[in-house]
Amino acid sequence: MTKEAELTNRNNLTSTGQEPRTSRITCLPDVNIFTKSDETILEADMPGVNESSVEVMLDNDILTVKGTQIIDVPDGFIPVRGEFAPTEFTRRFEVSHDIDRNRITANVRNGVLRVVLPKGEHAKPKKIAISTN
Amino acid sequence: MSIKDLIIRKNRNETPARRFEDNSLFSFQRDMNNLFDNFFRGFELAPFEGLKGPAVASFNPNINVSETEKEVHISAELPGMDEKDISVEVDKDTLTIKGEKKEEHEEKGKNWHRVEQSYGSFHRTILLPAKVDINKAKAKFKKGILSVTIQKTEDEQKKKKAVEITTE
Numbered sequence: 001m002t003k004e005a006e007l008t009n010r011n012n013l014t015s016t017g018q019e020p021r022t023s024r025i026t027c028l029p030d031v032n033i034f035t036k037s038d039e040t041i042l043e044a045d046m047p048g049v050n051e052s053s054v055e056v057m058l059d060n061d062i063l064t065v066k067g068t069q070i071i072d073v074p075d076g077f078i079p080v081r082g083e084f085a086p087t088e089f090t091r092r093f094e095v096s097h098d099i100d101r102n103r104i105t106a107n108v109r110n111g112v113l114r115v116v117l118p119k120g121e122h123a124k125p126k127k128i129a130i131s132t133n
Numbered sequence: 134m135s136i137k138d139l140i141i142r143k144n145r146n147e148t149p150a151r152r153f154e155d156n157s158l159f160s161f162q163r164d165m166n167n168l169f170d171n172f173f174r175g176f177e178l179a180p181f182e183g184l185k186g187p188a189v190a191s192f193n194p195n196i197n198v199s200e201t202e203k204e205v206h207i208s209a210e211l212p213g214m215d216e217k218d219i220s221v222e223v224d225k226d227t228l229t230i231k232g233e234k235k236e237e238h239e240e241k242g243k244n245w246h247r248v249e250q251s252y253g254s255f256h257r258t259i260l261l262p263a264k265v266d267i268n269k270a271k272a273k274f275k276k277g278i279l280s281v282t283i284q285k286t287e288d289e290q291k292k293k294k295a296v297e298i299t300t301e
Contacts, residue, residue: 030249036242045250047210047277072280077199077206080262084195084210111212111277 029067029089029113038124040099040117046089047111054113056106063093063104065113098123192234192251200262203290205283207259212277213250221281223270228281229258263289 029044046054048069055066067089095101100120107114195210209230211219219232236252261283269284 030251031247032250033245033247035244035246040246043213043250045212045277047212050276070276071197071208071278072275073197073199073206073208074282076201077204078201080198080200080205081259082197084197108276110214110274111210 024068024086024088026088026090028091029065031091038119040119042093042115042117044089044091044113044115045111046108046113048087049089049108049111049113051108054106054108056104056113056115058095058101058104061095061097063095063115063117064090065093065115066090067108067113192253192255194230194255194257196230196257196259198259198262200285203285205261205263205265205285207261207279207281207283209257209279210277211274211279214274214277216274219274219279221270221272221279223265223267223281223283225267226261226264227258228261228283229256230279231256265289 029046031045032043034041042063042065044065044067046067046069048071049067050070053068053070055064057064057066069087069089071086095117098119099117103118103120105116197208199206207228211232211234214232214234218235219230222229222231231254233254234252263285265283266286267283270281271283272279272281274280
């Protein structure tokens with residue numbers, strides 16, 4: 001259904017040299033992908049991402065999900081120990097032909113991006129009427 | 134025994150409610166996985182996918198700690214959780230975050246293609262950089278990130294004192 005386009009986003013996404021380099025680190029979000037009746041659902045763990053800092057883009061068959069983590073640490077705090085740095089989540093997937101491109105929807109809740117990819121009418125089984133001569 | 138379990142806990146009867154706590158091999162493997170993940174995260178590289186088997190992928194949130202002279206701030210990554218499933222406890226100099234990230238895999242009619250998100254109960258106790266006033270703690274949960282701000286005790290705030298420098 002939805003195959004992963006690139007496992008390493010490093011060569012394809014960050015080496016363009018167009019984006020200014022920041023101290024953010026790029027990482028692949030953990031995803032769950034499943035199909036339910038007529039739709040494929042992709043869920044990506046992106047803690048600290050909200051509606052305005054997430055981006056879902058479809059270019060030909062490549063679906064790119066991107067999210068910028070915003071951590072509200074008040075000013076003046078000095079880090080003591082850290083297990084995560086401000087992260088840019090990026091991952092790309094190949095969308096198969098049976099997905100209806102125009103009906104893809106996405107939402108963010110509690111740091112999880114959910115993309116719903118419905119199956120198009122063209123991909124559903126159809127009964128062909130038999131004509132009599 | 135997990136490396137993280139070595140952190141001093143005030144209440145010694147409390148053991149981390151991790152799924153594979155009894156299996157030292159699993160917890161060691163998880164720590165090694167975390168080590169690799171963190172290492173590669175820093176180099177803008179993807180972690181080794183193959184190392185994260187579903188059996189060891191119990192949920193373990195990342196935690197950041199920062200401080201000012203008066204307060205301690207803790208943030209934890211808890212994607213996909215609801216505030217009602219999280220509990221935060223503050224002791225004199227420790228903070229415990231407990232909770233359960235529920236699995237919805239039982240739902241019928243789902244055909245799975247990829248499962249990377251981890252689930253399960255977690256329990257993390259961290260040592261705070263200073264003694265804190267347990268009555269002055271604030272916690273909020275937003276966008277999958279838990280932030281806790283706690284005021285340091287008066288004594289702790291007074292600890293640091295600028296030393297006057299005189300010239301002769």
